[in-house]
Amino acid sequence: MTAIACLKVFVGEDPVETERNAALIAKVAADYLKGAWLAPRRHGLVAPFSFVLADPRATRLDARELQALARALQHKLFGDDDDGEIVMLMFEGDQHEVMRFAGLPPRQLSLLLAGEEDASLAGRVCRITPRDVRSVMPFGGPITGVPTMEALARLCPRPPPARVAWRGVYHVGRELFVGNVGVWREAGLAGRPYEIYVDGQRQQHDLAILKAAIAAIGPNSGVTYLPIGFSSALKPSLRAELEACLRTLPRDLRGRLAAGVYGVPRAPSFVALGQMKAFLDPYFSRVDLRISDPAFKVDDLAPGLAASVTFTPEGEVEASRIAAIGRFLKDAPAYRRRQVWQGVSDLRSPRELLAALDQGAPFVSGPLVTDLLEAPVNVTPYAKGQLPLYGWTAEAAA
Secondary structure, eight states: OOEEEEEEEEETTOHHHHHHTHHHHHHHHHHHHHHHSOTTOEEEEEETTEEEEEETTOSOOOGGGGHHHHHHHHHHHHTTSSSOOEEEEEEESOHHHHHHHHTOOHHHHHHHHTTOOOTTOOSEEEEEOSSOEEEEETBTOOSSOOSOHHHHHHHOOOOOOOEEEEEEEEETTTTEEEEEEEEEEOTTSOOOOGGGSOHHHHHHHHHHHHHHHHHHOOTTOOEEEEEEETTTTTOHHHHHHHHHHHTTSOGGGGGGEEEEEEOOOSSOOHHHHHHHHHHHTTTOSEEEEEESOTTOOGGGSOTTSOSEEEEOOOSSOHHHHHHHHHHHHTTHHHHHHTTOEEEEOOOOSHHHHHHHHHTTOSEEOSTTTBOOBSSOOOSEEOOGGGOSBOGGGHHHHO
């Protein structure tokens, strides 16, 4: 079993002060790990000042091994003076818990830095400074990886909770991740593409994703596509609740937000599209129409109404899904005439991904592009031959 952990680095015990030094911390820590955390071990920067470490040869990690990193960071940031101190938290648990720890808010991190246990986490936390290493969860426990990860899993068997997750959006021509799609992840499940839910079930999920996006969007996360039901933007009974939530979105985020409008019919009326556009324009800089019919009538779109149209193949039969992808991408000349980008989402198999790439899809997303991520992926160059991207491989992508 692979041992996996998340390492968070702080300047003193103030997460806010740490954010001001995030770039320098990331560079020094990455340089150190490249020389010390050697293959087959893996490491990746998954969030500002947060690294995921994995060792496929081990079932446990030794926090004392990382004390040298704390000393290296201490010397780089403060020299030999006593003006400040580097503090690191190493969380060890299963992959889901590790990625959840990577996205903890400052309030919970401050409690852990102060040595208080967090009952919402299933794993072990060690506090590491240049001077000492100690366990803070369990308090006073061992720091050398006992009990093993298998034992921790037996002690904490609860399934992952329902929550918001993210999938990266990949620009094929530039071989670059340019944004993220918000996804609702059901409790205990690996996740499903959000397009499969009917409107009556999806409204509350959409609102949860909208609220989570405010905290999740980082300075380098590119364009964030937030799901909006086509019916929700038109029906008064659904629209009022949605609009109340949209008003909470910060105005300065509008340029980086896109509405991923799902449930769009093959030939929507001109009036309905105009009403949808007018409703969403105050909150989003662009509209992405998410369709499931490859014969969508793109020539009927008014100029400037949508920046992109993303196709999601339906069904479980791979051959049928690949044929539908080909039918959608065959209309590329019509999309170019309308100055509308094409995208393909929910790519589930290597053959589906290859079909989309070979037939010129400009944008792709889905399980064969990224894993379901606990935090949005940053704008990152990534060779298409290495897809999919997993959360702990972010640094290798860069």
